[in-house]
Amino acid sequence: MVFYIEACESGSMMIDLPEDINVFSTTAANEQESSYACYYDQERDTYLGDVYSVVWMEDSDQEDLKKESLHKQFKIVKRKTNTSHVQEYGNLTLSHMKLNAFQGSKKAPLNTRQPLPDIVDAVPSPDVALSILKRKYMTTNSIEKAQKYLLEINALLQNKHLIQETMQKIVSIVTESEEQAAQILNSRNRIRDHACYQAANYHFKTRCFNWHAPLYEYALRQLYALVNLCEEGFSLNSILQAMDKVCLLRS
Incomplete structure (x- = not known):
């Protein structure tokens, strides 16, 4: 099985993928960075693709899938995706298999093949909404x-x-230390305490910012601080109380 994952921090979804099962994955970004949108369409007022997925699909459209390996495509995609760090995970020996085992055997006509175009309008995914509004303006x-x-x-x-x-105030209340607060806000821990994070995440969404509303979507970019608080051993109760205090005052 092969996964291509296009998402911000997509490496976090596969970083623990075992190497001893028959699964290979590539991701648009590592576990700490954004992926990038591209190909803005003025008629539709939106971006039509993302750099990583556009590059690998355009490569698949042009190559002989019976000859190109997953590894060769990975190297091409990694080189052409200069906006984020494309990763590979899992059983890397599978990457020597040919693409046709996973994408079919259609072969592009020789006269249609050309170098992959450079993408010049890439935008970090968290900035897409703002970029679209600026273009309209x-x-x-x-x-x-x-x-x-x-x-x-x-x-x-x-x-x-x-x-x-808001997140800075929450962290400051929980840590009761400027130095520790700065550390929480400027680092990225791997999540292990899923129960703590899930509860803190839900509380932040329901008491502070519901990121399903377009105006508050940026709240998703602050959730790493909740991971850090949980992983640094701060109690869930102290985190929830800080949210209540800050967000009730804000409202």
């Missing part, structure tokens, strides 16, 4: 629409700052 000829877009841009930026500030 820059291209509209309507004063009313321009004012509307400007208000939406300011709202996104203000909420991003609010979310960052």
Whole structure:
């Protein structure tokens, strides 16, 4: 089995993949970084792809899948994806298998093959909503629409700052130390205490910011701090109480 995973911090999903089972995986990014959107479509006002997935699919479209191996494609994709660090996990011996074992045997006509194009409009996934609004603002000829877009841009930026500030206050209350708070906010621990993190995650979503609302989607980028608090041994009760205190005051 082979996985191609396109997501921010996608390496975190496969970092513990065993090497002694018949599963190979590549990911768009390592466990700590964003993936990148690309190919903005002005007619649809959205990005149509992501750099990693665009590169591997375009490569598959052009290659003879009976001849190209997973390993060769991985090297091509890693070289062309210059926005994030493409990773490979699992049973790496499988990467010597040919692509046709997993993607079919269709062969691209020789006269259609060409070098993969450079991607010039890549945007970090957390900044996609803001980037789309900025593009709309820059291209509209309507004063009313321009004012509307400007208000939406300011709202996104203000909420991003609010979310960052809220998490900083929560961490400061829990740690009761500027030095420890800085460490929590500037490091990335691997999650092991899933019960603590799941409970803290749910509380943050329901009491502070529901990231299913577009204005609060940036809250997803702050959840690493909750992982760090749990992994550094701070009690779940202290984390939940800090959230209640900060978010009730905010509301």
